[in-house]
Amino acid sequence: MASIGKIARRTFLVGAAAIAGGVAVGYYFYRQPWPNPLEGETAEGEATFNPFVKIASDNTVTIIVPRAEMGQGVTTTLAAMVAEELDLELDAIKVEHGPASGAYFNSAMMEEGGPFPQFDHSMVAETMRSVSSAIGRTLGLQVTGGSSSTRDAYEKMRHAGCAARMLLVEAAAKEWQVPANSLTTAGGKVEHAGSGRSKTYGELAVAAASIDPPSEITLRPKSEWKLLGKPQKRTDLLAKVTGAPIYGVDIDLPDMLYGTVRMSPRFWAKIKSADTSAAEKMPGVVKIVRLETQTGDGFGVIAENTWAAFNAAEAIEAEWGDSDYPADSAGISKKLQDALAGPDGSSLRDDGDVDTEFADAPADNVLDVAYEVPYLAHACMEPMNATARLKDGVLDIWAPNQAPTIIQQVCGGVLGLEGENVNVHTTYLGGGFGRRGEVDFSIYAALMAKETGGRPVKVTWSREEDTRHDTYRPAAAGHFRARLGSDGLPQAVDMRIATPSVLQSVMRRTFPSLSPAGPERLLTEGAFDQPYTIPNYRVTGVPTDLSIPVGFWRSVGNSFNGFFHESFMDEIATKGGIDPVELRRKLMADYPTALKVVETVAQMSSWSESAGAGRAKGIAFTLSFGGWVGEVVQVAQTNDGIRIEKVWIAADLGEVLDPAIVEAQLISGAVYGLSSAMSQEITFADGAVEQSNFHDYDAMRIHQAPEFEVTLLENAPQMGGAGEIGTPPSVPALANAVYALTGKRIRNMPLSKEVSFA
Amino acid sequence: MSRLAMIVVLAAISAPALVSIGAARADGLSEWATIHKVFSHPRCANCHVEDERPRWSGDHYGGAGMHGFNIKRGTDGSGFGNPGQRCAVCHFEANSGKPHGPPGAENWHLAPAEMAWFGQSSALICAQIKDPERNGDRTLEEVADHVRSDPLVAWGWNPGPGRQPAPGSAEETYRALLRWISFGAPCPGT
Amino acid sequence: MRLTVNNQPIEIDADPDMPLLWALRDLAGIKGPKFGCGIAACGACTVLVDGAPVRSCSLPVGAVDGDVTTIEGLPEGNTLHVVQQAWLEMQVPQCGYCQAGQIMSAVALLEEVDEPSDADIDDAMSGNLCRCGTYPKIRAAIKQAAELKTKLGA
Structure with a gap:
């Protein structure tokens, strides 16, 4: 005992x-x-x-x-x-x-x-x-x-x-x-x-x-x-x-084999026919195995080195089934629009009586606009990978991952092992951003380890495979209305947002036997839960049936709802003839923490002063993960396009335990968001993702990186998180700055559809 | 001889010559059209730019755009890129076998800015080719030789997977250049 | 096939078409250079060949005609390279995956330009992608390294 x-x-x-x-x-x-x-x-x-x-x-x-x-x-x-x-x-x-x-x-x-x-x-x-x-x-x-x-x-x-x-x-x-x-x-x-x-x-x-x-x-x-x-x-x-071998891709075990995967380019589609004979004969190839899994269908290639595995994976000839979602981006967009126009949805915020307010609203006082954002990939620098060894009834998995106990449970289930016979070793992660909470890379490695006679196999995805088999930030569409009072302030705001459910998507591929229930905050977080007081204020989420895998992308629902909410607030300010900072001062009066953040960032950025000829500023605020964050972005028109010159961030996450790390996280989150706003989109054709690598899914580079200035406040009543909160306001702050600079109100992301960046 | 008669005589003498010059010009312009198709093709023009930036193009890019990653001619004007980021960081002596991988050939670099073809009219490209100040101080025969024998020019017809090659071949373009020269190397009007 | 990597001769049995990156990582066990894209679009695999930076993911090992230096070869004995020292001092990395490539590019820049301006840094480093957004610190660390280098007379 x-x-x-x-x-x-x-x-x-x-x-x-x-x-x-x-x-x-x-x-x-x-x-x-x-x-x-x-x-x-x-x-x-x-x-x-x-x-x-x-x-x-x-x-x-x-x-x-x-x-x-x-x-x-x-x-x-x-x-x-x-x-x-x-x-x-x-x-x-x-x-x-x-x-x-x-x-x-x-x-x-x-x-x-x-x-x-x-x-x-x-x-x-x-x-x-x-x-x-x-x-x-x-x-x-x-x-x-x-x-x-x-x-x-x-x-x-x-x-x-x-x-x-x-x-x-x-x-x-x-x-x-x-x-x-x-x-x-x-x-x-x-x-x-x-x-x-x-x-x-x-x-x-x-x-x-x-x-x-x-x-x-x-x-x-x-x-x-x-x-x-x-x-x-x-x-x-x-x-x-010093280049120490600390990441998943660096795992080196005695007698180790190497591998990669080639999964169906159409999500959930099965293999109709395949010919692996040419691939099997390629030099260095050990074995090609079928993978039929809860996260997708395809092939695992086991080889003597990663390059041989990549080459063989490309040489596999396969015909895949059709997608069970619209095959192209136009069809996907239509699905979102149909959901938006339909009767469904649940409102996590429903203050006052929105319908009555709009019923008798004079047309001149009403803003009525449509927004849309695309799917986005995580694009971690380290492509997805895992190393697995199945020996003597014990499975060992080495993986850069965000959810070791889930991997233990799911991979144990897939191989019919008890949890105690599955050891998960978590390495350092070359980027995570939510992508590495998934189980797909571990499942594939575990199944491939069944085929190697006890030898470990390190399974590394190509960048193309990684880009085309992500668990994407969902696309979303919004229909927003505001009724402005005679004082220019919104007396009613109605936001309706259609987007596929991240939770359902995660459950389908992680725990297929379970399904989540109840209203889902991820659909509208960043819009329904913001510290604004508007007498008639409704935010409705419409879960949209699209089976393209979607997942947790840095700041999740806030990443697009923050854009929707804060860009729409900017439109309201413009229509009402009120300065965007002043508008927030009025609407946030009940939330001193938010107010202080907005006032701080306005002061830092000398908001009330003009940015000068050919320059403009935009502001946005998002409360997410317990972090109250205001950002001002300054842009300039140059011969090479719009340049993001400077970003000011004021953030209040209550107690700060390491100010240097928190500051770095805020900047990191903003760069991640700005990257998406500038040029990123995942589009579909023939049921498959069109982008494949950094030539067509790039992110901010050093020559595009603005100067940052960060102020940390400690007024919030509770400790907030740091890793994601810089992302949501960066996107609308940039869009609002671009509007101030060019007069173009861009409601469809990315901004590069309408303007070019230096 | 009356003035009128003189005009008639002159006309009679010069008419065949005019016809022949006219025919040569037409033949020359037809050769130039072939040459221009090559020079203005993305495989050639994308690196014959007036400004600092090579271009990328292809169906996948929705027309020509800037080379990604802030790649530039080089502050020294050499065309070989900037310190820390020369063309040769990525562009080696042979093409990458991967789609969208870096193409390669010996001496990968941008043509001098004065040899700009990208976005230029046929007339302007033609004038540039004929101008020793702007063609590397070459005779037209030397231009033709360059097209036939330079390994970087040859890349245009062997651009690696997924890229549309320039039309024809180096040899065909060389011969078209020689014929164009023999017809007097005419340039189209602006 | 024989290569010289970080001043050490190494013998590997590689298909000459295999990219240098995979020869280093999978055959020679040198893991500093990272795989990011395979098409020379992210810079994570950057190594030096006879002092010049190259994207090792796209250079066939058979085409290597000089001495290879990876991040493991930068320190002299127990002393880190000034660029590594500056990276530590400015606390540059976050996830760190791109940083070996960033550091190699910065080393190459400082070999040619003693006191790089912001524009020099932009023009040298824009091929190296960082998804964590450490760019402001990279910029500061390169300037710091330039100072350190001048101070040491290196």
Whole structure:
């Protein structure tokens, strides 16, 4: 039977989560504990205190950061939470991702999945949040997404560090027979000032880990923080400037084979006929296998090197079935328009009486416009890949991924293995942006590993395969109306948005036997949940039946709804003859956090002053993932086209734990959004994606990159995420600036359809 | 001889010559038309630009557009690109076998700006070809030799997968140039 | 087939048509150069051949006629190249996947231009795509590296 101490260590994390949920300070046992996955995996002389801390006898302190490092700095900020409480500098610790485990569930991500704006603290909204959080915990969903890593870890990882330090101190106190409160910790040692005695954490670790965890912990007060709240040198950068083999594509195992996939260019279409004989005879080819999976149909090519696999994949002759969605972009657009015109839809915001307001509205006072945005690819720099080995009934998968426990479950299911026989090793990610929360790349590698007699196979997609088999940001169409009052302010706004459901699409390919229910916030997030007060205000989402795979693309629904909402606000301001900043000042009066953000960014950008001849500015604001973000974009007309000169960002995400990393994330998010707005679109012909590589699906390059200025505010009542919030307002701020510069109100993305960029 | 008679006589003498010059000009222009089809073809004209930027074109691009990635002639005017980003970073001695991969030939670079063909009228291209100040100080025979023997020019007819080659061949274009020269190298009117 | 990579002779058994990138990565185990696009459109695979940058994904290994330098070959002993030092100092990378290519292009630029202007940087680095948007920091780090280089008299 497990000792109480052991159980306590195992239950640590869920206890900490209860605290994160706001129950109390202290920690609690919970009925369904997740075991500490590090138990039994420690090396000789190494001790584990909880799922986040391991200390070896040579004083190596390893912090487990169970979130995917895709550039957003989790291996620094989350490690700093633990190091802060352990009184260690960041360069004195080692960071590992650790195994896939339910113990590393993400409850914060689930919390904001409900159909409520983030500023809604009503009983219903809060109850839903805590239920969703509990679901995250119970399912043990270890996921990196929803800009939630820092929020989720904030309490539990500091608790992990603190609890470990207290045990180390207690072990020393016992050994030296002195009171624990006479001991101090610094530089990886416990010290007794009175006697001058000291011991390293490593020397105390084994004894400390056998002590029952403390029943009460007191975290370091903010005033004593040495690391948190200050910019840290990132723990992952030395590896990244020296070309260290840290990514999925860099996995190298003894006896490893290489591979790639060639999946149906039409989603969900089956193979009608195929001839692989020429491909099989190509040099270096080991085997070509059929892949019939829940994410698509096609072929896996196993070869002696990646290049041979790519060549053979191109040489496969295949005829594919037809698509079950309109075969071209015009047909897809029509489907969205039909949905928009139809009767369906649910309104997560419906204030006042919109229909009555429009029934008697004088035509001159009404704005009535149509918007549309295309599908978008994630285009991570590292193409999709995974390495798999199936040996002695155990499947090992090495993959740059955002959802290891889901991969464990789904790949186990596909191969008929229990979860405990599936090990998922998460590498660094060469970009994620939501794409790597998917299971397709892991499924294909797992199935191919069945065909290699136990040899590992590293399966790398070509860029063309990656571009044409993404889980896209959905296309969307909007029909927006506003009735303006005599003061120029909107007295009624009605936004109707048609777009395919991301959740249904994700479920179809990830858990085909389940289907989501209830109103889906992703359809209209970024439009229904914004901090504006308009007396008659309705935002309706119309789920549109299109089976092209869609997924989580940096900021998800906010990425297009932010554009819809904020570009439409700009139109309202123009029609009402009100300055766009002034309009927001009036409509955001009930939300001081939003107001302050808008006023800050207006001041930073000298909004009230003209940008000068041939230049113009545009503003937008979006609240997403707990981050209140205003952006002003300045554009200039040049001989080579429009140049984005400068972007000012004011963001309030409550408490900021690493200002340098948050600033970098905001800029990153804006570059991602601006890239899409300038020129990106995924279009369809013959049921297949037309774009294939960076020559026709490019992104912002250095010569197009503007100067950035960022101000971080800390007024928001809750901590927000950082990774995605820079994206939504960047798109409308640019579109609004282009309007101010050219007089062209571009309602169909990308902007390059109507203007050219330098 | 009366003035009128003189005119008649002159007309009688010069008429065949006029006819013959007229015929040569027509034949020459017909040869030029063949040559112009080559010179103005995207495989040639895309790198004979007046400005700093090579062009990309093809059905897939919806007409000619700028070469991606901010690729330029080079601040030194050499046509070989800029420090850190010479043409030869991507364009090697042979074509990439991949669709949309970088095409290649020896000495890949932009033609000097004064040899601009892209977006120019047939008359202007013709005038440029004949102007030693703007054709690399070549005689027309040397221009023809250049077309026949230069490996980078030859690329135009062997442009790699997915690209439409220039019409005809280097040899055919060379012969058309020689015939055009023999007909007096006429240029079309502007 | 014999290549010289980072001053080391290496022997590989490669089809001469195989791109240098795959010969390095899959055959020689040198993983610094990254696969991004396969058509010289993103710059992640950039290496130097006799000091000149090339996109190794599109250069057949059989056409390599000089000494190859990858990011692994930049440091001298335990000392990072000034460009790497500047990259660390300015905390440039995010996901980091494109950065080996960015660094190689920056090294090549600084070999030719001692004090690159913004325009020089734009003209040298626009072939290197970064999806994380680290461009402002890349710009700052190149200038920092130029200063470091001058200071060291390198």
